[in-house]
Amino acid sequence: MPSTVIGSADAPGRSTPGRAARVTRGLLRACHPEPTLVVTALITALAAAAGRSAAGCLLVAAAVLTGQLSVGWCNDRVDLRRDRAAGRRDKPLVAGALRPGTVAIAAGAALALCVPFSLANGASAGTAHLVAVAAAWAYDLGVKRTVLSWLPYAVGFGLLPVFVTLALPGHPWPQPWAVAAGALLGVGAHLTNVLPDIDADLRVGVRGLPQRLGRGRTRALAPVPLLAASVLLVFGPPGPVGGWGWAALAVTGALAVAVVLPGGAAAESRRPFLATLAMAATAVGLLLLHGAAFT
Template identity: 50%
Template sequence: MTTDESTGAAGGTARGLVLASHPGPTAAVTVLTALLAWSAGHDPARGALVTVAVLAGQLSIGWSNDLVDARRDRAVGRVDKPVASGAVTERAVRVACGLALVVTVALSLACGWASGLVHLALGVAAGWGYNLWFKRTAFSPLPYAVAFAALPAVVTLALPVPALPAAWVLVTGGLLGVGAHLLNALPDLDDDEATGVRGLPHRLGATRVRRLAPVVLLAGSVVAAYGPGIDGTGLGLLAVCVGLTGVAVVGRGRLPFVAAVLVALANVVSLVARPG
């Protein structure tokens, strides 16, 4: 193999690994973590540590998802999945996933025992649990609810004086996680059913999911708006979230999930604007 061929192969593997990591959701959770760290008052170095720890955990979850689903994805011809399409080898993804887990454990514990254990036990374990079992059951929203609710706690427990976030923050996170799960599952309902995956969205059906998900997202936004005391920022938050929820209702493909992520982002921006 020539040098150019080796470089091209390495570049192809790197690109495949990025795509197999579920870059959209991974980037979204990472950005949300960075904003939460800023809101909590972390200094830049500590905030970066928490954010990179969460990023490593998300990478491990994304890569494990593609590994677990590789056989199913091949069966339904998912050319958008790098492992199933052959864009990257399973071995490369396994190695990357293992390294990401090692980094996740090291960085999480470097954030402090409380923050690290919450991240590993409630965040990363929830994501892996979803990939390995929950996605096939009626309890499929549970890992999303737990992981999204735990994320603010991962951040605040990493402070010099560890503290739990306010209860309304945890409730908001849990509700937004459930809404995101429902909308994320929508485009793949038929492919999933064809290979025996029947989570809660599959059991409800597309029509019910489209009706339920916006209600859950708006419930989370209402909690976020009223939790610290309603004000102009809170009312503005609700207005933005109502608009984004409308996009989630009428959108197709991945657009509803993108709208759900933007609802979560709007809630976190609101938290940054008025901590409490």
């Protein structure tokens, strides 16, 4: 039973190297390491592209990493009951590798560290990042079960260029097209991320916007904000559209067609998910390419 394993893996009052290693491994798995590292690397690279110094990029990385760790641990703690009902033995809390209190403390500690790291980038930039982290926490704490499930993603991703540029000398605001593209990328990321799990989410009572729309309509809708983000990132910056811009538009257009073609509607098909993921990656590439033009 999970309670038995929890007691042996994370029992209070016993501190051994083996137990510490098990708890550490469990926390690493529970923080959603892949998206945590990807988002941290993306925003740090965006800061470098916008002109931050090496020391500034380290501050960005520290703020984003602690914020993402707090969100990941919050997500696993809040979703414990749902994950148990779904039999998610890949989750450390469900498997009994961690106690719920341990994950809650880790989430709180990471959030506490995120505050000074964020503000070290400047008061305005730090506030923008903390609002983005708060939006992610709001999603975990219940917004994801509502028709507004897309909003925290739009707010969080839309604030990425704001966080990056406000930390530059002179604290310039980003161009509106950069903020809008970030927000659209966030909405597309939400739809793409949820797409494979819509049926399972509905079985456990999660009814965000994609779940309410259903698999078919979400599949058709997911490419739209990603394609719109790419259009903004190609035509928003000043100057002529280069070869990379036209190539990115061609790729995203072809992928959008691939999503809605017959054959991708089957529940077991991963083509829509993989195609929209590739569209998101293309938009992220454009975001990095135009980082210096944000201000």
